[in-house]
Amino acid sequence: MARVLLLSTPIFGHVQPMITIGRALAARGHRVCLLTGGKYEAAARSAGLHVHPLPASVDYDDARLHDWLPARGLSSRIAAGRQDILELFVRPLVEQYRAVGDVLSAEPADLVIGEAGFYGVLPLLLAERSSRPPVLGVSTTPLSVTSVDCAPFGSGLAPGRTAFSRLRNRQIDYLLRHGPLRAIRTQLDASLAAVGAPPCPVSFFDVVTLFDQTFHLSAAELEYPRRELTDRIRFVGPLPPTLDPPPARPVWWPELAGPRPVVHVTQGTLDNHDLGKLIVPTVRGLAGEPLLVVVTTGGRPVADLSRAYGGPLPANVRVAEFLPYPDLLPLAAAVVTNGGYGGVQQALANGCPLVVAGGSEDKPEVATRVAWAGAGVNLRTGRPSPRRVRAAVRAVLVRSRYRVAAGGLRRRMALLPDPVATVVDEVERRVGPPARRRGLVLPVDSTARRCPTGSEEPSSASGR
Template sequence: MKVLLASQAIAGHFNPMTGIAMRLRDAGHDVAFYTGSVYARKLAELGVRHFPFDRAIEHTADNLNELYPQRAKLKGPLAIRFDGERIFASNVTNFFDDVRDIHAAFPFDVVVMDSSMFIQRLVSALIRKPVVSFVPIGNMESDPWVPPMFFGFLPARTPVHKLLQAGARLVSRLVVTKPARDSYVRQLAHFGLHTPGGPITDEPYRWSDAVIQTGTASLDYPRSRTNPKVKYVGALLPYRQAAGETGTGRPGRYARTVVVTQGTVDNKDPNKLIIPTLEALKDRDMLVVVATGGAGTADLRARYPGPNVVVADFVDFEAVFPSTDVFVTNGGFGGVLLSLAHGVPVVSAGINEGKNDVNARVEYAGVGINLRTETPAAAAVAQAVDTILADPGWRARAEGVRRQFEAVDGCAAAVDVIEEAVRAAAGPNVR
């Protein structure tokens, strides 16, 4: 069958889907990928046909603040409000028009799309092809038992917490997510479609034939209802990891290894997490491996020349994590999953781009310490790292998640979901 994969031009959305693409191709399917031109070279290396964005605005980790200078000044709910409308919802019509044009050149049998593109209903209703959504973050579907997104809440356990979260849910609906929702509804109306009320983040779960959900149910919160469309596939990892300087040429010299990163989006100011971590650990008997994501690498190397500090643009986490004791991160979901896939506990410190929700799940699962800030003090980082190293329970719980991941071949499970969705669509309820 012909399979079109589609994703935002953002690493954490695109990279995990490359594993699915290659597994589909190995299974004999004709595969193409719709994403930004920034990934043209990568797809050429993989031998996957590329349809670049045409009408769609290409948002990447490097150009967001250039496209929207005002974005850099926004924090918390205001940043989520802006991103929801301008980066995600505003592209819905553009994405759909591009995909409809692609269908003329590549008559796909199914679309496997990044959930944050929000064109599931349009493809299903107007192109009339099965849709499988890929969710690269934690389960976004709303539920009475699950805290509202973007606030970093844990499940409410007391009447006061329930009241607080009810208020936050109302603020989210009326203020934070309303511009994105309104934009989405207007665009659907342009195509003659009407959608009932509810958060825009529920749309992939309503209008997809199936949902490939990264992670495991153990990293989600308890839910009052189970959506049969949702299939957890574990730590779905990129087809190939980026290689870089890792410090693995220094085995045995240090008692412990700590890896730290701010990811590839919120990495321009190392004072948020990288520098506090280096200040906390630079004089310890431990190897500190820093992945900068390509921002400020030379300056950090000059500032921290110690033999136990390795600073690189990119780190081959697959090579480093087997000997890592603690992963310090701002909460990118892909990095957290990769760390747990190696049984490495986490110290997390991040707020924006929904990272506070990722970090709350780390805390809830007991696989790491959530510092609940994006600018922790060096002393707070040191204390969290020491706490994890002193108590083997943190490693044991992370190892438990690793075993759950190892029990599932994520790419194979994803392919099964896609093939089953196509078979079901070809049955009595053919669209």
């Protein structure tokens, strides 16, 4: 039996894959601990995991990010992205890492698996390899790795294939790094200095390459080719839907087998505080179309949609808070989504072409990748008009190239080994014999705030 520590930011799309992996490890007899937000403690314990909640100072509520980021909606997209990175990932690094040290001091681990957005694992990755356990990574968002072959992450630009596009990529990257995104590098190194760690040898967007092995939860065909991509990043495909227990089928479920094509609409499980962003425009745009429009509110009461719509819903609309995706997606002719990475992966794993309205976080990057792969339409906004949604849905239903491309991705994903089993097998390949495992402990002193190699924390971050 190995002792495995999982680390995750308290965001549903980040922590849920870690719980899924942890459940499989626990089922194989390993002792698995998860350090994440208290909101997910019950779900983790039900999966057989031991839970250590993050300190309150870095345990934000992913359903109320606007409270954590009050100026988020008042900024340009670049400024909003910078704020998201700083407040959700970089500034929590110090308290996250100290929490990791506290957990490992109390219970040494044989192996650590860090979700790639948990930057509190970075000082551990920068430690001498002989002084720490193996550290694997799980990438739950589009790859952000810097490359001359693609535009900087967050730009929402598709990669080019010409010398001009490569020059464009270099110039944009330089301008962003030395301009509006410079504060990210400054804060990242200051946070590392605060725990006695050296400056990061790569940019914020390349930290995913520092893990001993990173499992990227997608297929390579949905990611931009990069000549610089390290072989430590392994594409393992998407995880299956993991709502436990699975949602029940609503009374109108038999209608899905009828003659009308089924179009599923979702704003995900978190970005649904304003149903007027995507669901209402889609319902308006597809009213009267010869389709069955199936909506999930992501946990919002069904009546909220009628209120947001301003009256009774069109006759071709069916609504539920949640639906069993393994049963729904094989019946869907298309999916309209806000670009949540997990949901997009599930749709493509079932060969469903997509209409993507990605407006914030990594969602514009998801939308661009879907269009680049030929598997759907990028609406280039998080608040499309009903007319634009209707035109895009008609396109993906009528033009066969979208379904052909989505079907190709489905077949490619189906050829990949089970991603959970792949991670579990790698864990069991890396852990040593029991006598060796019992003696392995992270040399961190969270009280003295020492770095993994034992040097004292500098008196202030300004010295870096």
